[in-house]
Amino acid sequence: MPFVRIDALGGPERLDALGRAVHQALQETIGIPPDDHFQVLTGHDGATRALRHGDYLGVHRDEGVVYVSVTLRAGRPAERKRALYRRIAELAHAYAGTEPRNVFVVLTENAPVDWSLGHGLAQYDPGPQDGPAQSPGNGGAPDP
């Protein structure tokens, strides 16, 4: 379910490494399964696709900055979100060489009925009439 956008300078290798970092961190801290993998990775060129950053909160950022925005259903406890941030920063460093100071994460929450994960169904809140139609998946069951 989490829908992830990653924006960073660089090419396919860096984007791939950052995508893997975020995906593994979501699995380890939020408990999503490995196939719950939905990402849009955008490599910026610093010109027509550009990033801006400042040193807000005393954190020195540079061209290595990575913006990670995650949409997910409401309800994750604060301490899991904090664990997620820690783990993304660790793995972005391990996989992409990105320094933790350059990792920016923002979450946006919504409701179960706000998702359709294929086949035109609202798998997390299928409603009475859609109940049978989505039975082959594990439809309405909340993931961990």
Next chain:
Amino acid sequence: MPFVRIDALGGPERLDALGRAVHQALQETIGIPPDDHFQVLTGHDGATRALRHGDYLGVHRDEGVVYVSVTLRAGRPAERKRALYRRIAELAHAYAGTEPRNVFVVLTENAPVDWSLGHGLAQYDPGPQDGPAQSPGNGGAPDP
């Protein structure tokens, strides 16, 4: 009002077809007028602009995957959202040949005051002092 982002592999023709599918589905199920049309369409190349997907919930996805993210004001009933998902999937198939299993939709809701649709005004919640300034449009009136 809905603000739509569509991310998919492919060129202008596919993006245009997907954009038309989503826009028509919003009109038919949420009741927006035809000129309430605000979309950012991004074609990915699989390298510097890349998508990731998994088979979560038993849905087999492939390179045809389409990410549709829609921001809209809170208040649409669940059954309209479900109708929206069904119709997007149908029309994405009809117009772009995209299989319904590959259509991923996520909604994010906000408040009337969170929109400015031009001229620097908050048309859905203009406040006392802006009332006269936006009278040429149908300003504060909620759309269907």
Next chain:
Amino acid sequence: MPFVRIDALGGPERLDALGRAVHQALQETIGIPPDDHFQVLTGHDGATRALRHGDYLGVHRDEGVVYVSVTLRAGRPAERKRALYRRIAELAHAYAGTEPRNVFVVLTENAPVDWSLGHGLAQYDPGPQDGPAQSPGNGGAPDP
């Protein structure tokens, strides 16, 4: 803290001018400090990266349309948001020559714990165990 995405047709100069307009407007109306600067600027080519727009609410839009989406913490009063829209429209005109009718802004709000501004910390809601770790910055203090 605000995280800003700007999508518009055009090249680096136009994007830069629009980015400056939005950043200055946020400082003047919402009260963020100058280094609280987090933007993703995307220039569209009208083909593989395309925008769609309509004349909804009687506002005539054209290829100069600019989509500004801002994620920020909940709690800004309505009149500050309205001031923000006015100022973005004014400065987009002054800096980029973009007509106010073409400036579209949408806000999405979240919670303090939904942000990590570097170092893997949740600076706005660090929790008991992270308190000391973020003391070098002004961590948990809400900005104006």
